[in-house]
Amino acid sequence: MGMFNNRKRWRVPAGVEPTALDRRVMAMESRGALVPKRTLIRTPEQIEGIKRSGVINTAILDLVGEKIHAGMSTLEIDELVHNYTIEHGAIPATLGYEGYPKSVCTSINEVVCHGIPSAKEILKEGDIINVDCTTILDGYYADASRMFVIGETTPRKQKLVDVAKECLEIGMEAAKPFGFVGDIGNAIERHAHKNGFSVVRDLCGHGVGLKFHDDPEVLHYGKKGTGMLLVPGMVFTIEPMINMGTWKVFIDSADGWTVITEDELPSAQWEHTFLMTETGLEILTH
Numbered sequence: 001m002g003m004f005n006n007r008k009r010w011r012v013p014a015g016v017e018p019t020a021l022d023r024r025v026m027a028m029e030s031r032g033a034l035v036p037k038r039t040l041i042r043t044p045e046q047i048e049g050i051k052r053s054g055v056i057n058t059a060i061l062d063l064v065g066e067k068i069h070a071g072m073s074t075l076e077i078d079e080l081v082h083n084y085t086i087e088h089g090a091i092p093a094t095l096g097y098e099g100y101p102k103s104v105c106t107s108i109n110e111v112v113c114h115g116i117p118s119a120k121e122i123l124k125e126g127d128i129i130n131v132d133c134t135t136i137l138d139g140y141y142a143d144a145s146r147m148f149v150i151g152e153t154t155p156r157k158q159k160l161v162d163v164a165k166e167c168l169e170i171g172m173e174a175a176k177p178f179g180f181v182g183d184i185g186n187a188i189e190r191h192a193h194k195n196g197f198s199v200v201r202d203l204c205g206h207g208v209g210l211k212f213h214d215d216p217e218v219l220h221y222g223k224k225g226t227g228m229l230l231v232p233g234m235v236f237t238i239e240p241m242i243n244m245g246t247w248k249v250f251i252d253s254a255d256g257w258t259v260i261t262e263d264e265l266p267s268a269q270w271e272h273t274f275l276m277t278e279t280g281l282e283i284l285t286h
């Protein structure tokens, strides 16, 4: 009974002298905090690798920003992303990921995320689109997404795009070393609600870097002081999906991927990959 109840997540390998940081995290774990596994702390070499992947990822989204226009199909965006990625010695992480068929996600208007590029889907004036790209370089993952507005859109949709971006920035500011993941979600949720928008609850940010989806789970809503402890060296995304109407979503049964708002009102999302440092978050995808 209780044989495994004292199994710790933060384990200092045998023969390694615990640092001040080790002792601080172990003390917090003893007091009941959900701490990351120690293996989630990235080495300087790993961080350099993720940064190099982030440079390519950023260049891809910059390229999409230069080329995107009304009349273009989302398949053409996929081709841009795919070709740039391969030409720079990298791999598009989504291609073949759990059966996902393309090199990028393109999510227009009421599509929240995981929209699949298609030759039949043509961008038109007033559309708002999220382009979400994950790059693997030398085994290191970088994951980011941006909104693009096609020509001019309505003030309401523009506001949604702007508030979603502010939510990412405010979430980033709320993340402090030895704070908690819940501090991020709480700040995001407050900002969204203050502006009359809602936060998608079914999808979250995630640890990234050596794998596509790792610990921690980064909810974009919730209470301060909840969730996993934030320790310098952790790498994760924040990627709030902000809706104009209800937060509720469903998956399109036609493809099993496309996430759509239940009321079919628009949704907007921005994402970066971040490193937790001694002072706060550093963006690895810009």
Ligand code: MF3
Pocket: 094, 097, 098, 100, 104, 105, 114, 132, 133, 134, 143, 239, 257, 271
């Ligand atoms: N890039 C998305 C994220 O931010 C995941 C896309 S997975 C896919 O986590 F299979 F839908 F492409």
Ligand code: CO
Pocket: 143, 205, 206, 237, 239, 271
């Ligand atoms: Co992500």
Ligand code: CO
Pocket: 132, 133, 134, 143, 144, 145, 239, 271
């Ligand atoms: Co992403």
